[in-house]
Amino acid sequence: MDNIYLIMVVVLFALAISDLVVGVSNDAVNFLNSAIGSKAASFKVIMIVAAVGILVGATTSSGMMEVARKGIFNPNLFAFSDIMYIFLAVMLTDVLLLDLFNTFGMPTSTTVSIVFELLGAAIALAIIKVSNDPSTSLSEYINTAKALAIISGILLSVIVAFSVGAIVQYITRLIFSFNYQNRLKYIGAVWGGVAITAITYFILIKGAKGASFMTSDTKEWINNNALIIIGVSFVAWTVLLQIFRALFKLDILKFTVLVGTFALAMAFAGNDLVNFIGVPLAGLESYGFFKAAGNVDPTTFKMSALAGKVATDTYLLVIAGIIMVITLWTSKKAKAVVKTSLDLSRQQEGDERFGSSFFARSIVRSSINASNSINTIIPKPISNFISKQFDSTKYEEQRIALGKDAPAFDMIRATVNLVVASILIAMATSYKLPLSTTYVTFMVAMGTSLTDGAWGRESAVYRVTGVLSVIGGWFFTAFSAFTVAFIIANIINLGGVFAIFALIVVAGYIMYRTHLISKKSTAKTTEVSEFEIEEIDGPIEADKILDTCKTTVTTSLNKILNIYVKTFKDFENEDRKELREKKKKVNNSNKKIKKVKDNIYQTVKKLQDNEIDSSLYYVQVIDYLRETAHAITFIVTPLYNHIDNNHSVFSEEQFKDLNELTESIKDLLKRAINIINNDDYEDLNDFTEAIQLKIEDLREMRKKQLKRIRKEKSGTKNSMLYLNILHETQNMILHVNNLVKSQRDLVNYKK
Structure with a gap:
């Protein structure tokens, strides 16, 4: 004892x-x-x-x-x-x-x-x-x-x-x-x-x-x-x-x-x-x-x-x-x-x-x-x-x-x-x-x-x-x-x-x-800090703004692309655990981008006098990136809530249309990332036309869904979720298009 x-x-x-x-x-x-x-x-x-x-x-x-x-x-x-x-x-x-x-x-x-x-x-x-x-x-x-x-x-x-x-x-x-x-x-x-x-x-x-x-x-x-x-x-x-x-x-x-x-x-x-x-x-x-x-x-x-x-x-x-x-x-x-x-x-x-x-x-x-x-x-x-x-x-x-x-x-x-x-x-x-x-x-x-x-x-x-x-x-x-x-x-x-x-x-x-x-x-703190311009000592030049924008935008777009593509697969499999993880990732990305936006004041304060115009384009890029992050948030969160409430998922016909949409959005986002990474904006007009064509496709997808509703092939929760996804996807690619244009303006200003 x-x-x-x-x-x-x-x-x-x-x-x-x-x-x-x-x-x-x-x-x-x-x-x-x-x-x-x-x-x-x-x-x-x-x-x-x-x-x-x-x-x-x-x-x-x-x-x-x-x-x-x-x-x-x-x-x-x-x-x-x-x-x-x-x-x-x-x-x-x-x-x-x-x-x-x-x-x-x-x-x-x-x-x-x-x-x-x-x-x-x-x-x-x-x-x-x-x-x-x-x-x-x-x-x-x-x-x-x-x-x-x-x-x-x-x-x-x-x-x-x-x-x-x-x-x-x-x-x-x-x-x-x-x-x-x-x-x-x-x-x-x-x-x-x-x-x-x-x-x-x-x-x-x-x-x-x-x-x-x-x-x-x-x-x-x-x-x-x-x-x-x-x-x-x-x-x-x-x-x-x-x-x-x-x-x-x-x-x-x-x-x-x-x-x-x-x-x-x-x-x-x-x-x-x-x-x-x-x-x-x-x-x-x-x-x-x-x-x-x-x-x-x-x-x-x-x-x-x-x-x-x-x-x-x-x-x-x-x-x-x-x-x-x-x-x-x-x-x-x-x-x-x-x-x-x-x-x-x-x-x-x-x-x-x-x-x-x-x-x-x-x-x-x-x-x-x-x-x-x-x-x-x-x-x-x-x-x-x-x-x-x-x-x-x-x-x-x-x-x-x-x-x-x-x-x-x-x-x-x-x-x-x-x-x-x-x-x-x-x-x-x-x-x-x-x-x-x-x-x-x-x-x-x-x-x-x-x-x-x-x-x-x-x-x-x-x-x-x-x-x-x-x-x-x-x-x-x-x-x-x-x-x-x-x-x-x-x-x-x-x-x-x-x-x-x-x-x-x-x-x-x-x-x-x-x-x-x-x-x-x-x-998480380390991940966020790599985007923080205000950590840089002394006055900031436009080159530093440009480099930071490129890093922030491409990193964020890659994460958004990855989340967008995989979320629909998880939804189709009714994998609540994975959807919850996607939701966490989206929230973390949102916080990082929000912090970058909140620090705009500190960044502009440090700009040299002859570089002040570059701040206008910098602010536009961050604004559009923030709106893009909002769009993906309004896609992932409703999908998770839908599964969490044990509602039925989409029909085979709806998933078929969504899978085709996902592949085309994936290609568009990759094109946007490549344009920004390579500073090659000659293809921007073609990219904008592709965005407009995809908006037309989204309009057709809405019409198809409305016909399903009239024929009572889709329930209320199901229909509202599907239409919301189409709407937020459209918002997302429009913001991405504006983001690429603003990044181009920043590059052209520096040149």
């Missing part, structure tokens, strides 16, 4: 490794967002700084594991077997939830996850105990005050972090404006001194105070002399920065951002490490206490020993730190989570990841009305001064000139992000308030981006929807963590060993599936 619990400990540590991987993928956004977004240094340098911070934080973390042992439940009332079931349910739930969120690039809180998983699993076992012993109550087993404190921390941190971030950024921008280089010469050292002093204090309070080498006297001295530390640190840093700037041309903002990145990475590893390895370590300690007790019954042996404080072995923390560093360098999901945060805070417009929502539209509309009302009250001179400080015209010109190397936002905002997040987290820690680093860093970034006007009227509704989606995801995390852990704990308690192995297999399969989703998502 003891071997079963030993296996459970091994499983807990195996899950801990997986949890470390998915946890770093989720929390990397906390300390990478500002440095990567502002491009304070090369990606390699940023990652090295973050990696060193993680290693230092991990190795100096010692007494942060109490939450797993006694923070949520009272271990003295649970038996050893109960504790192991709780811990296993928590780790299985944690790995699954974090991996799922990371797959879709949504940042969430590992702190909230672990707390509500412990709460859910503990309540599941506590309910069983209360039902067996009615003299006890649920409140005896559960530390409800801790859970309520975490919920309060969520609400408070979201509101405070966003508000403080927005206000501090507003004041900072009034001081520096977007054109801050000249002002840095005079007040850069003072600003850097304030920023790094806040970060230094943050390192002492939030990071190093948990280090094993710091005695209780040292920690008490730090707390009692906080003002002295802050004052001396400010003077020292200000003087040092001024000296290094004068002698070595030190970039104060870059240095500040990198120091802040190190601090947050250190705090993450030192404090959030409990979220990943706290439960397995508690499980190992529980097993140690159980073995030390001798030959005792695991179902009755109470775990009172867990209530004590136990220091964690340094070698385990070092191993955890190494795993976290490796994950940081290799995780694609970490980059996806960082991308979500950057997309919502970037200064420029672009492809918006999130759509619009009623709530977001209402918030934006109310904000615009409130802003207009305030502007009527503010005196004109003050309003003009504020407008000048927030004028980003020159900054935008510099950003456009940088092209692909342009940062998502400038380093003034990056330093504010880091400083405000550091101060808020340090203050909350000093007052022993529960607080999530994910919530604070994300909401500060959103507040500063709002102040900077990154949420302009072109993008505000999408950014607000994105932020609301992330915040909703945080609360969904709490609900999901509690519910899933509750269910899994009950399953383990009822099914024992068999349930444990079954759940491990299921968890592995789900993680494998989410990995496939992540790979497919990456592949």
Whole structure:
């Protein structure tokens, strides 16, 4: 029987490794967002700084594991077997939830996850105990005050972090404006001194105070002399920065951002490490206490020993730190989570990841009305001064000139992000308030981006929807963590060993599936990006427009041709699965072409002045390509719906006519592709005549179908579908004809 619990400990540590991987993928956004977004240094340098911070934080973390042992439940009332079931349910739930969120690039809180998983699993076992012993109550087993404190921390941190971030950024921008280089010469050292002093204090309070080498006297001295530390640190840093700037041309903002990145990475590893390895370590300690007790019954042996404080072995923390560093360098999901945060805070417009929502539209509309009302009250001179400080015209010109190397936002905002997040987290820690680093860093970034006007009227509704989606995801995390852990704990308690192995297999399969989703998502992004002209640095020439048009059009037409031909075969065979796949392919093609069309604005902005006329033909080509994609969509989707609703397919006579039509359309599309590929438009008149002849054929096919209807040889659904196919086929070839003509005009213009 003891071997079963030993296996459970091994499983807990195996899950801990997986949890470390998915946890770093989720929390990397906390300390990478500002440095990567502002491009304070090369990606390699940023990652090295973050990696060193993680290693230092991990190795100096010692007494942060109490939450797993006694923070949520009272271990003295649970038996050893109960504790192991709780811990296993928590780790299985944690790995699954974090991996799922990371797959879709949504940042969430590992702190909230672990707390509500412990709460859910503990309540599941506590309910069983209360039902067996009615003299006890649920409140005896559960530390409800801790859970309520975490919920309060969520609400408070979201509101405070966003508000403080927005206000501090507003004041900072009034001081520096977007054109801050000249002002840095005079007040850069003072600003850097304030920023790094806040970060230094943050390192002492939030990071190093948990280090094993710091005695209780040292920690008490730090707390009692906080003002002295802050004052001396400010003077020292200000003087040092001024000296290094004068002698070595030190970039104060870059240095500040990198120091802040190190601090947050250190705090993450030192404090959030409990979220990943706290439960397995508690499980190992529980097993140690159980073995030390001798030959005792695991179902009755109470775990009172867990209530004590136990220091964690340094070698385990070092191993955890190494795993976290490796994950940081290799995780694609970490980059996806960082991308979500950057997309919502970037200064420029672009492809918006999130759509619009009623709530977001209402918030934006109310904000615009409130802003207009305030502007009527503010005196004109003050309003003009504020407008000048927030004028980003020159900054935008510099950003456009940088092209692909342009940062998502400038380093003034990056330093504010880091400083405000550091101060808020340090203050909350000093007052022993529960607080999530994910919530604070994300909401500060959103507040500063709002102040900077990154949420302009072109993008505000999408950014607000994105932020609301992330915040909703945080609360969904709490609900999901509690519910899933509750269910899994009950399953383990009822099914024992068999349930444990079954759940491990299921968890592995789900993680494998989410990995496939992540790979497919990456592949789709890669496919789309090959058509994106706005990724090109600097001004665009007409040649580049022409080459991109040719690639986009021929690739898309080949896909449309392939789908059109095969769809009717699948329909004839009543193959619902294949039709569903065709429908997915059509939707994906539509999204890619839509993205190309949405990026027309960015493309035209980058055209050289003497090439501006080429944009007219480029816009026409993309418009006709989009209409062609719409036509194939309105063919495939009704065919799939027809089969999905179990309606009868066409008659042999109808299929015979359709097969002949398919072959002729196939020839026309191939001719169009060859004309564009070879830039040979001498045959265009013949091609246009062939299109007109095919339209006549389609007219005859309609007449035949109308005769079938009169003779009642075809039902209503059947007839409407058939006529729709003929109509959309006609639309498709007309748009293809116009597309080829527009491509010809673009080629002739360049010649």
